[in-house]
Amino acid sequence: MTKRDAPRPPRLAVEIAGVRFKNPVLTASGTFAYGVEFAHLMDLSSIGGIVVKGISMKPIKGNPPPRIYETASGMLNAIGWQNSGAVEFVTQKLPALKKIDTRIIVNVVGFSLDEYLEVTQFLNDCPGIAALELNISCPNVHRGGFHFNKNPRDAYQVTHAAKKASAHLPLWVKLSPNVTDIGEFAAACEDAGADALSLVNTLVGMAVDAETRRPRLRFVTGGLSGPAIKPIALRMVWEASRKVKIPVIGIGGIATASDALEFMIAGARAVQVGTANFYNPAASQQIALGIEEYCRRHHMEDINDLVGSLRI
Amino acid sequence: MLDRKAKIKSVGDLGARNYLLTIAAVEQARLTLPGQFVMVKCATDVNQNPLLRRPFTVFDTHPNPRTGRPAGLDLLVRDVGAGTRRLTRMRPGDEVYILGPQGRPFRLPSDMRHRVRFACLVAGGVGIAALLLLARKLMALEVTPVLFYGGRGVEDLVLRDRFENLGIEALYTTEDGSHGDRGAVTQPLEKFLSRHARQGSRIYACGPWGMMKAVNELALRHQIPCEVSLEARMGCSLGACMGCVVRARDDSGEEQFLRVCQEGPIMDSRIIDWDTPPL
Secondary structure, three states: OOOOOOOOOOEOOEEEOOEEEOOOEEEOOOOOOOOHHHOOOOOHHHOOEEEEEEEOOOOEOOOOOOOEEEEOOEEEEOOOOOEOOHHHHHHHHHHHHHOOOOEEEEEEOOOOHHHHHHHHHHHHOOOOOOEEEEEOOOOOOOOOHHHHOOOHHHHHHHHHHHHHHOOOOOEEEEEOOOOOOHHHHHHHHHHOOOOEEEEOOOEEEEOEEOOOOEEOOOOOEEEEEOHHHHHHHHHHHHHHHHHOOOOEEEEOOOOOHHHHHHHHHHOOOEEEEOOHHHHOOOHHHHHHHHHHHHHHHOOOOEHHHHOOOOOO | OEEEEEEEEEEEEEEOOEEEEEEOOHHHHHHOOOOOEEEEOOOOOOOOOOOOOEEEEEEEOOEOOOOOOEOOEEEEEEOOOHHHHHHHOOOOOOEEEEEEEEOEOOOOOOOHHHOOOEEEEEEEHHHHHHOHHHHHHHHHOOOEEEEEEEEOOHHHOOOHHHHHOOOOEEEEEEOOOOOOEEOOOHHHHHHHHHHHHHHOEEEEEEOOHHHHHHHHHHHHHOOOOEEEEOOOOOOOOOOOOOOOEEEEEOOOOOEEEEEOOOOOEEEEHHHEOOOOOOO
């Protein structure tokens, strides 16, 4: 085979709201800390981006334990947004993150609209961040979070205000699956100016200890994640991507390259790997490699040709 | 800290649902410090159920009799649920994914013999797992370990020969009186401390929450530094998920949630909020 005949490597780069990602694999908020913890276990530059755990303006202690419980093909969590606050994030964590050859997305949280706006504005002035992901879908706090994702009107309002507050950074909105019609929420956020949507966050669930008759989580309910939710997440990505023109990033039980490809076929421009990082720290790197291998096998020149290519 | 697939060399049944697993994980054995743990996937495929790995303190690293170099990992595993049931039913030759060693080890300054004469090792049941590597290291540092080992019955006092073979003085207690003194392990500990505390002592404890709480109270009363090895359900073990926290108090009395996988599993017993067990 001459040099001319050798197949060109597939193009894996995707673009989301003007930001180029070297490949469509990102890690999900709350599952990958600040990257450095995983640095010995995988090549951090092999993935398209890291979404950092939800940051609030002021430090949040989080919920009392027990905070996690494994269930069939998944797990429940009720962490409660524990983080050291935006100032500590920017001074202590961001410098090391910026050195990694991958995109850094920061997930932002708040208990009220004002808190969302404050942290959004603060982080906009920090170089090294490629985009913000608005977390309006966490089910593990008594105020804020999910409470902006119960009604499309509230989702519109918080997105609209946050978009205005985000002068320099693209704004992604992370949606909850605990709704009747995700397409409605997707459309509302797009109308409000969201640059991209990431879905889904966790499903509300619970577990009980039959011997003690107590809930397994101190918070009683928690968010279900992992392979158990993949069919629901996949369906929602398909529904949402049909309703909007902005990019959709798929999340929900992605553990293998095949999972990631299924989400892209259903309409996702990129994916986030979450729970899989816990039991397989190099999962995201393996998925990125697997996507490349798939493209070669199918003689696909550009991964973008796969997005929304579901054959019905 | 490494993630490796390693072969199981043996699964020893110690009775009463306790097992000793020996795993050929030489690289990781060589890195292990007393008190550290490994996360083991309890299935042969990394994506199989049960998904989350289970944490086990490294009981021993099998020093080669000739060279002294660690040759493998010994884990004390109790069959208490889906993961440990799968793991203890594996056979020699089966391979498992192991992540580690990780976690904060016991604090053992090289010159501690100038300040410490006795190290009280206090174990409740399978808590014994945290104390063998510690015992050997203490002896190497010329500190005398004394073992206080308690359980419900004699069947809980597993692997005590590993300590007796080192020539360590051991005091046993059982609730049913089937071995040693009848009662709680804190009783002989209290007696010992009343006599020897002033000579310089340290306490290292691992066992049920209630036992460690009682040990902490003794430590405070006699003003003896005490480290405990904590347990928690874990998600990632890398400090990312924030799932494995324990309630603790800092110097100003402010409540914090500390990760058992990063700020522990070995912690100063004084900072822990013993009224709020994490499990």
